[in-house]
Amino acid sequence: MEEVTGHGKFAVKFTGKSIVKAINPLPKPQIITLSNLDLLSGRFPVTYFYFYQNPEKVCFSSIIESLKSSLAETLSYYYPFSGQIVQNPNTNEPEIICDDNGALVVEGHANISLKELDFYNLNQSLQGKLVSVNTEFPLQVQVTHYTCGGISITFTFDHALGDASAFGKFLVSWSEIAQKKPISCMPDHRRNLRARYPPTYHPSLDQTFVKCTIEEIINMPITQILLKRLYHVDVSSINRLQQLACASGNKRTKIEAFSAYIWKTMATVIDKRHQKCKMGWLVDGRGRVHGAQNLMSNYIGNVLSVAVAEASITELKQGSISDVASNVHDAISKVTNEAHFLDLIDWIECHRPGLMLSNIVLGRGGPALVLSSGRRFPVAELDFGFGSPVLGTVCTTIEKIGVSYMNQRPSARNDGSWTVSAILCPELAAALESDSIFQPMLASLLRL
Incomplete structure (x- = not known):
């Protein structure tokens, strides 16, 4: 797989795709019904991006393998992130099928160094280069290598998986596992924010x-x-x-x-x-x-x-x-x-x-x-x-x-x-x- 995308000077060559599954998947698929507040947040993609100088100049292949192995372990705890989000034909609302379909990891190589990147004008820097969206995977990760040895990682989540607090917990747990530390958050996947009966609300x-x-x-x-x-x-x-x-x-x-x-x-x-x-x-x-x-x-x-x-x-x-x-x-x-x-x-x-x-x-x-x-x-x-x-x-x-x-x-x-x-x-x-x-x-x- 080699695909080059870019406009003008900055371009990224995509060199690999992997589907990472949980090390310890659930014994059988589970279905998570979204809470009312999940339904309000919708299904649009949310992307976080991080840039690293890589001071030890760890080789890119080692970084990729380490990230994939630690991600596989993390998905055992955050199993909805490895599932699929589908429309329930009866309720006409989305739900998460926790079937370990996997998370998508994309590898890319930029033709510039980190310090040459335009961090200010995100219109030019991101779309199609550092962020790619595939709706088949609620979690997608792109790891990009720069000519200076630096690395960027972009994490794209479907909003149905959670909000910023939830994604922050996931990323911290992943980094803790990558550093061989015990995780500080044991995630709670019960979507138990349910309506009262009968439902009532302020007219405002x-x-x-x-x-x-x-x-x-x-x-x-x-x-x-x-x-x-x-x-x-x-x-x-x-x-x-x-x-x-x-x-x-x-x-x-x-x-x-x-x-x-x-x-x-x-x-x-x-x-x-x-x-x-x-x-x-x-x-x-x-x-x-x-x-x-x-x-x-x-x-x-x-x-x-x-x-x-x-x-x-x-x-x-x-x-x-x-x-x-x-x-x-x-x-x-x-x-x-x-x-x-x-x-x-x-x-x-x-x-x-x-x-x-x-x-x-x-x-x-x-x-x-x-x-x-x-x-x-x-x-x-x-x-x-x-x-x-x-x-x-x-x-x-x-x-x-x-x-x-x-x-x-x-x-x-x-x-x-x-x-x-x-x-x-x-x-x-x-x-x-x-x-x-x-x-x-x-x-x-x-x-x-």
Whole structure:
């Protein structure tokens, strides 16, 4: 197998494909019925990519063999990741068949060194080169070798398998197994987030979420070109924004402060036809559903909701970072509780079967940006036996999205700085880059 893909200077030659199965498969196939919150998250692919300098210059064939053998062991614990996701003909909803169909591992060789890679412009760097999607496999891995001896690993998951918390547990377990360590998480695959009887929910959920068709998703309104960008945000900038957000005496988190800055910046580039704009935040329900954190800390699946706030352009422009951060705080606080998640599970029950999404993601209701925080997502600790990464972040291969989007991750420097992956309109990208806070990701920032 030799296939070359690339545009211009950067190209990747694909040299091998393997299907990796669990070392200890289940005695017989099991079926996992998706929870209501799994159904809300949908089936789109989620990709994480990591870059390694490979300081010991471990040979590529040894890396591939080590990754495949440790993956096979990991799949024995995370057996749904080695299964198939199929449509149940009776319920018309997807389910996971845990039959050890396997995970797909693709090998590639880049024609450049890591420091020559364009880390900033993800439109150019990823699609068809570092990320390939095969819908037959819920988990796909691409391992790419660079001329400098460096390595990149891209992990693509079907969202039905879980959310960022679930994928983070999987990746940490895999790296622990690769380093011959005991795994720190014994995964819980029981999708036990079920509706109450009779289901009941607060009517405000009808404004936040909507039942939709595949045609509505395909035809969601797109008014501008969306750029895929990667940024470095220094810890000094984060701390400064938090100080501004806390200026009125209220305690605000770093994410609340960061959100306030983004929202105010977005207000400066909104088309004059719009008097308001929205911001949304993905919220993890672990620690909020069924009480204490430890009861769901190892839950593998989706436990996500969306907080949404709307404000006038005038209010955002004239308000201080502290004022806007208070608006952010109030919106997020409304969904960070058990009552909200129980209501959401019941709302989904009342609208099954079919596709469901948040209105903000569908691009309804005017200009908006959704922020996802991955402050606990593993980055620096993801060592598979050839050193810690210089970069770890998330990206998407989705070509069409109805909202601007940002995803925050800890920097691999482990110094409190952040890596931010973004999908933005050109005007917002230019506005953010005009300040010193959003630094376009460069090889020098990664110390390559």
